[in-house]
Amino acid sequence: MATSTAFRRRLLLAAAAATVAAPRLASAQAGWPARPVRLVIPFPAGGATDYAARAIGGALAERWGQPVVFENRAGAGSTIGTEAGARSTPDGATLVMGIPAGVTIAPHIYPKLGYDPLQDLVPVAGFATSPLVLVVPAESPLRTFADLVAHARAHPGALGYASNGSGSLPHLATEWFLSQAGLRMQHVPYRGSAQALPDLISGRIQLMMDIIVSSLPLIEGGRLRVLAVTGAQPTTRLPGVPTVASLGYPGFAADQWYGLFFPRGTPEAIVRKAEADVAAAGADTRLRGQMWQRGAEIRILPARPFAAMVRADWERWGAIAKATGARAEQ
Incomplete structure (x- = not known):
């Protein structure tokens, strides 16, 4: 009986606490920020x-x-x-x-x-x-994804790829692709896309997997060429551009x-x-x-x-x- 009474008391205290907490929760929600x-x-x-x-x-x-x-x-x-x-x-x-x-x-x-x-x-x-886009300078001789893979395979370590930071998604996604393709390139990290893209456009760096949000204006402005997108599905913003997965790397999605x-x-x-x-x-x-x-x-x-x-x-x-x-x- 004592145990039952103590249990009921705990239930009543918990219910009372919840009753008090509910208006406080609503008040905090209404007052913030x-x-x-x-x-x-x-x-x-x-x-x-x-x-x-x-x-x-x-x-x-x-x-x-x-x-x-x-x-x-x-x-x-x-x-x-x-x-x-x-x-x-x-x-x-x-x-x-x-x-x-x-x-x-x-x-x-x-x-x-x-x-x-x-x-x-x-x-x-x-x-x-948003997906990443694999982009090269508009004047690059690498006109297709196949061109890029063939050149990288024939010249191991000769191509440099930019990223928007060491440890960033473009960095890891590029390393993942290189591992799957059996290719080797030089990583050139920047503090962000805004810092990397000028060097990419000028040709000082040969390629980059960049967040589409950064590169899209330059793609549509004719200053970058896009070879592929990294999403699981193509993007409607770049109709006709294939995914990396569809180009021979099934399961690749970033x-x-x-x-x-x-x-x-x-x-x-x-x-x-x-x-x-x-x-x-x-x-x-x-x-x-x-x-x-x-x-x-x-x-x-x-x-x-x-x-x-x-x-x-x-x-x-x-x-x-x-x-x-x-x-x-x-």
């Missing part, structure tokens, strides 16, 4: 990650009636900015722009990483994806995803409010059109499925890093 929100972008201004962050940040600022302050913290394949965001005060004042480089790739290729993405970042929502995270410890009510606001912003046809024009597709993933996707991506790139022997060049 009451001041500007900082969005840490782990790449320089002008590249694909910066563009996507400013697009979603602008849409959220309109919904919130509060400014979103963009802070570019570039370097070390996006790990400097990602760590800075993860180490911020978890009070809802800082969001982190997450991409594969800093969240699902870095732990496998950096011997000493100052944060654990799966422990130190709280997934809010995924909001967009898409950039974009998502928002909070530092670990951010109040649950704020995380849920931000999750709902990202979903609402993603339904905006203006934002969808804006991103599609640059080759990206709005694809909203709420927190739980987004967290599951991040975990699966973490495992996939871990296996690829191990198979290719890729390491960050620090």
